Amino acid sequence: MAARTRLMRRATARNVREAVRWMSSSEISDSDMRCRPSVSHKGSSSSSSDPGLRSVQWVFLGCPGVGKGTYASRLSRLVSVPHIATGDLVRDELASSGPLSKQLAEIVNQGHLVSDEIIINLLSKRLEDGVNKGESGFILDGFPRTTRQAEILGGVTEIDLVVNLRLREDILLTKCLGRRICSQCGGNFNVASIDIKGENGRPDIIMAPILPPEHCMSKLITRADDTREVVKERLRVYHEMSEPVEEFYRKRGKLLEFELPGGISESWPKLLQALKLNNLGEEQSAAA
Template identity: 35%
Template sequence: MRIILLGPPGAGKGTQAARLAQGQKLAHISTGDMLRAEVSGGTELGKLAKNYMDRGDLVPDEVIIGMIQGRLKDGSGVILDGFPRTIAQAQALDKALTVAGTRVDRVVYFKVENEELVKRLSGRATCSGCQSPYNLSTAPPKKPGVCDRCGGKLAQRPDDQPDAVRRRLMVYEEQTAPVLDYYRKTGKVKEINAVGALDEVYGRLAAAVK
């Protein structure tokens, strides 16, 4: 099985992808995690990617595609999370899979209303002491503003402010809508309601890839 998970930031794809990978014995490929690993490992690709990230630019398609191609060579089952994000990436993925003698089997789109995403994403906070992640709306600390683990102060990033989150969601939509259309034409897309308890959403995801 080659499964693609699409959906806006904050939709919970990463958590569900990890669980699906375990349940179905598939490799979970997160381009975000791979990029971070390349950068912290100081590889050639990591250095190249870091140049873009340090400038606040998106890492170009060729770099991402080069990174992912290595993982697709053997044609085994994968869950792609955070990729493809552009039509060029989707086309390059099709090409790489064809070379490996395989194809995309299913694309699952995680649907969540924008205001729910704003609530989730603008709730994100991190302990300034031990870096533990919190969500003030879905996973708040016991004492407001204070880390449960070390007593440190919780801080929010400027780009997690509601207006910045709305802008990020708009950019995501503009970028990804064509990718969703690209796959809709192939009849491989299933949409799931990604609001609900983790188990509920997982149930819908598992049914969508059956």
């Protein structure tokens, strides 16, 4: 057991060293890595050799069901960096039926966290593959989820900004239960229709369902960990293990709190405004 732990530690250290080497061999200077949302992010290329591009290194935090994936993936397209969701890395590993898949299935389907070692291995590999393809910068979604992960990430590279998405807990559960994925195209949808009257000074919250196109309707599936019991456990685990990560970044002055006011049409422009990216959003919708 001790030997296995030592081996795991060595494997992790090696991956982190590789990530460090990746960072230091990158053409981007330290100052370029810092968040400069007001500079132009032209085109869809994420190559670091384009002097007009600056690669942001952002993290999205937030409870299960809050919409980290939705907003992180939209933003990644806007600022031309990859959206890396550790939940997707875990699901890819599960689907691959590799040596880890049985162990992972048990953990994920109980709503628990995968070990820091395994998740860092998966993330290091994804970052390395990306760098080999010429990627730079990232928006991380679902990582770090423990303070240890945050410390390891901080030892490897500088995070510019951490966006903490927030939403009422009763809505989170409904949203998780409404999630659907098209088994053919992989599209993410949500059949939940939320219309909650505000009370005690809280505003109304209206979130329209995100319905799939006709051709996906018959192919919709639900994630195995999106059952009522497992979502409740994931929320409990988030409060216990991941909320301290918010404090970790708050203390370092990197945390941007963002309370979602409603569905995408209402929240997206406000999020861009909070990130001082509204001009970029307008440019892109004008070009579309």
